[in-house]
Amino acid sequence: MTTLRRELARAGAVAWKDLTTERRTKATFNSVVFLAALTLLLFGFALGPDAEALRGAAAGVLWLTVLFSGVLAFNQSYQLELEGGAFETLLLYPGDRRAIFVGKLAANLVFVLLVLLLIVPMAAILFNLPLLRPFPGLAGVFALGTFGFVTLGTFYAAMASRVRAREVLLPLLLFPMLVPLLVGAVAATRALLAGDVMGDAGSWMRLLGAYDLIFFVASLLAFEYIVED
Amino acid sequence: MSATVLRPIDSVLEPPARWVGWLGWWALLFFVGAQAVGVLISPPDRDMGHLQKIMYVHVPAAWTSFIAFGVVLIASIIYLWGRSERADLVAASAAEIGTVLTGLTLALGSIWGKPTWGVWWTWDPRLTSTAITFVIFVGYLALRSFVDDAERRARWSAVVGIFGALNVPIVYMSVKWWRTIHQMQSSPSTVDPEYALGLRLNAFAFLFVFLYLLARRYRAAKLERAVEVRQDARALGGEV
Numbered sequence: 386m387t388t389l390r391r392e393l394a395r396a397g398a399v400a401w402k403d404l405t406t407e408r409r410t411k412a413t414f415n416s417v418v419f420l421a422a423l424t425l426l427l428f429g430f431a432l433g434p435d436a437e438a439l440r441g442a443a444a445g446v447l448w449l450t451v452l453f454s455g456v457l458a459f460n461q462s463y464q465l466e467l468e469g470g471a472f473e474t475l476l477l478y479p480g481d482r483r484a485i486f487v488g489k490l491a492a493n494l495v496f497v498l499l500v501l502l503l504i505v506p507m508a509a510i511l512f513n514l515p516l517l518r519p520f521p522g523l524a525g526v527f528a529l530g531t532f533g534f535v536t537l538g539t540f541y542a543a544m545a546s547r548v549r550a551r552e553v554l555l556p557l558l559l560f561p562m563l564v565p566l567l568v569g570a571v572a573a574t575r576a577l578l579a580g581d582v583m584g585d586a587g588s589w590m591r592l593l594g595a596y597d598l599i600f601f602v603a604s605l606l607a608f609e610y611i612v613e614d
Numbered sequence: 615m616s617a618t619v620l621r622p623i624d625s626v627l628e629p630p631a632r633w634v635g636w637l638g639w640w641a642l643l644f645f646v647g648a649q650a651v652g653v654l655i656s657p658p659d660r661d662m663g664h665l666q667k668i669m670y671v672h673v674p675a676a677w678t679s680f681i682a683f684g685v686v687l688i689a690s691i692i693y694l695w696g697r698s699e700r701a702d703l704v705a706a707s708a709a710e711i712g713t714v715l716t717g718l719t720l721a722l723g724s725i726w727g728k729p730t731w732g733v734w735w736t737w738d739p740r741l742t743s744t745a746i747t748f749v750i751f752v753g754y755l756a757l758r759s760f761v762d763d764a765e766r767r768a769r770w771s772a773v774v775g776i777f778g779a780l781n782v783p784i785v786y787m788s789v790k791w792w793r794t795i796h797q798m799q800s801s802p803s804t805v806d807p808e809y810a811l812g813l814r815l816n817a818f819a820f821l822f823v824f825l826y827l828l829a830r831r832y833r834a835a836k837l838e839r840a841v842e843v844r845q846d847a848r849a850l851g852g853e854v
Binding site: 554558596 | 746778
């Protein structure tokens with residue numbers, strides 16, 4: 386038990402370090418939020434101006450915006466360390482390396498959830514969405530969807546950030562893997578925004594939960610193989 | 615010493631070149647024979663006419679691509695287990711052939727779909743999950759081409775291959791719940807016995823072609839590896 390607690394403390398330290406770096410520079414956060422807002426506007430121009438059509442497409446637009454802007458954060462979370470040669474040092478510390486993965490995962494989770502906190506109300510205004518009534522359910526969908534997205538994003542970025550053409554490789558590896566998550570998250574969000582009359586948001590959320598669990602466990606098991614050199 | 619540089623991987627797994635040559639001729643003959651049965655002997659479908667005969671190549675291509683991705687999965691697990699470079703090269707070869715076969719499945723299905731359904735593409739689960747499988751393994755091949763260090767490439771691509779194979783059934787189920795219009799997939803038990811023969815023969819024809827290509831591609835991969843090792847040795851100023 387104490388081992389687990391110690392590993393969690395190590396993960397917490399990694400997360401705290403990543404978040405502190407980001408808080409002091411705000412370089413990535415500001416540009417990701419700006420890009421997300423811009424993407425929402427661009428989708429509006431591409432699909433509008435019919436207000437009904439926009440509202441129908443809003444769930445998909447929102448999730449694609451999260452995916453396209455969030456993906457920029459993942460490479461960045463390794464980039465700083467790789468440039469400073471600090472990643473090798475981090476790997477040399479005693480203890481389980483999975484703590485590094487969990488720590489980076491937690492930091493990225495906070496990052497993307499903060500982006501969502503700004504982007505979702507903006508989408509609600511732009512696309513005229515009723516946010517308050519389905520709020521508890523929507524928060525659950527966003528939490529589950531973001532967790533799966535960030536898990537695989539953090540995992541694949543551990544590879545992609547260390548090769549040439551990392552900006553291309555990460556989405557190429559990540560987005561096909563995210564199809565079940567995208568399908569489930571969009572369907573659940575759409576159902577909840579429409580009042581969930583068919584009551585099927587719950588089963589989509591179960592799909593998201595299962596997806597999150599499978600890939601979280603798989604990533605934990607496989608992370609050692611990714612960073613062993 | 616130079617021998618180890620030239621042949622970094624021992625040739626236990628590689629079948630003798632003569633056998634591979636015979637396998638190639640056998641696969642070619644079988645393939646031509648299966649097409650002859652499909653095109654000449656089997657009767658045209660009552661509704662679809664000769665168009666139905668695309669099934670004889672479309673369905674076996676899909677089956678064989680599943681076999682190929684199964685090989686990727688197993689070889690990747692073997693690689694992570696015992697770090698055998700051969701397993702990595704088998705996985706890479708199978709992934710390449712599987713990607714080609716998946717592309718072929720999509721193209722043939724599209725050609726069949728246009729006159730039958732009236733569209734080249736529909737958002738049906740089987741089509742969609744096949745397309746996603748295709749891009750997952752294109753990503754796998756892209757990763758391989760971007761990583762220069764052989765050991766790291768093998769390790770990473772084994773993990774990506776396992777994740778990809780793990781995701782295929784999840785993609786399929788999620789898209790199936792999303793929407794469905796594909797007809798029941800064809801197999802010898804769902805089609806008339808007159809068609810089953812052509813389908814069975816083609817399934818084996820594709821399997822033989824797959825095995826032949828796998829043997830060839832594996833040999834090519836080994837040679838590429840040998841060249842890589844040699845270049846590294848030369849760059850380091852060692853004996854070549």
